[in-house]
Amino acid sequence: MSLKIDGGLFKYDFIDHHAVLGVPVDANAGEVRKRYLKIARRLHPDSAAVINDPNKDIATELLSKLVNPAYEKLSVERNRAEYILILSQIGKRLAQESVEVVLTTDVGKQLAIAPNLDLLYKQELAKISETQFVDLQQVSQFIAQISELNLVYLMRRAGRLVTASQSIQTPTTTTITPLPARPKEESVVDQYQRRAQTLIDNEQFAQAKVELQEALKLEPKNSRCHSLMAIVYLRQSQLKMAKIHFDNALKLNPNDELALEWKPKVDKVLGNQSVTNQVKKSADNGDTQPDKSGSGGLFGGLFGGKKK
Structure with missing residues (x-):
């Protein structure tokens, strides 16, 4: 199984640890830990959920290469603060520059024009995270969907207002404006x-x-x-x-x-x-x-x- 994810913030070579764990971008340390323990119990090699599962190797790979690194980044206060700072900067840059962002999920398109941004963001993220790790073959797709929600949420919180005429380009894609090279992150x-x-x-x-x-x-x-x-x-x-x-x-x-x-x-x-x-x-x-x-x-x- 390939762990490559190319949706949402991952399009800009940014690892979206919040999407990996299925938590909101404003999740605190307690929420991060609670979600991590739930996922770890599901994916651990000795877990009853995967011990006889033919996808046991996939579970181990997801845990070691995506879930554990995400928890390590978001569970330490200093690391989480630095990471969230970079996240907010990406949202601001994408919101302020003439940037085209193509949305590929229905929930992403809805969030782009929804008047109740915070409520819809957390509702839809919670729905996706409920089944995020049920079918291990589909985990990457669910992570990409959550990351697209994070991308739209960050841009709108940074002041980018998107109208239906701006965002709906075709029945299958949504555009928010032209995308240059990924902005350089502050180290x-x-x-x-x-x-x-x-x-x-x-x-x-x-x-x-x-x-x-x-x-x-x-x-x-x-x-x-x-x-x-x-x-x-x-x-x-x-x-x-x-x-x-x-x-x-x-x-x-x-x-x-x-x-x-x-x-x-x-x-x-x-x-x-x-x-x-x-x-x-x-x-x-x-x-x-x-x-x-x-x-x-x-x-x-x-x-x-x-x-x-």
Whole structure:
């Protein structure tokens, strides 16, 4: 049996985990777990429902390649939040751009023009999910149907209003507008960087540091992550740590703009501090008088002190 699914969101090379489990896109962790356990009991190799079924191998494949990965993605809070963010972005892009979406199911066409969007969406999804895993040979088709409902729901929630004249093209297809290449998804590391940048802008440096640490676990050689981490340390007046991360950024990408802009300034301040410390040490030993001109502090050193 082929597990290839080419309906709904799967058309855009996006794995619709909600459709696999047959839950709404706004399902919470409890709903996801309850649905997963029901499916797992049906598909497990030792289940009474499949133990003597000639489709036992299909059940095992569905469980291991579709159902378990979907549950792993939607059961962990951070993973689910990131996944739902990407889902909403896809819905917004498809709704805002001149995109043609051809609907192939009757329920998808009905949902495209239904006035009671939320009610019909959940009613029809519940109907399909009731029999989704009864005939294992038909599971892929049911997943595609649910994913098409998810696609229409996300687009309409993002503001795309579809009238009957726009959507009904032929008795067998429904069009919502021209479809270009699938929009590029924001990677998980990109999301960490974006959140970190927002936190830095709001001077929430501890939280920004956590986001960047998670990003660097996934991509330790990401120069942008190192540059942003350097900015976090710089804003906290930890120049030596800032220098380390700027150095790392430039090793990974000699054209990193943040590192190119800020590293020379950090180096200059660190150099001045080194000289000042040496002079102070000599003064303490009675060799000379300490420099009383003042460096202007951290940001004075970075941007130049007051001219006299």
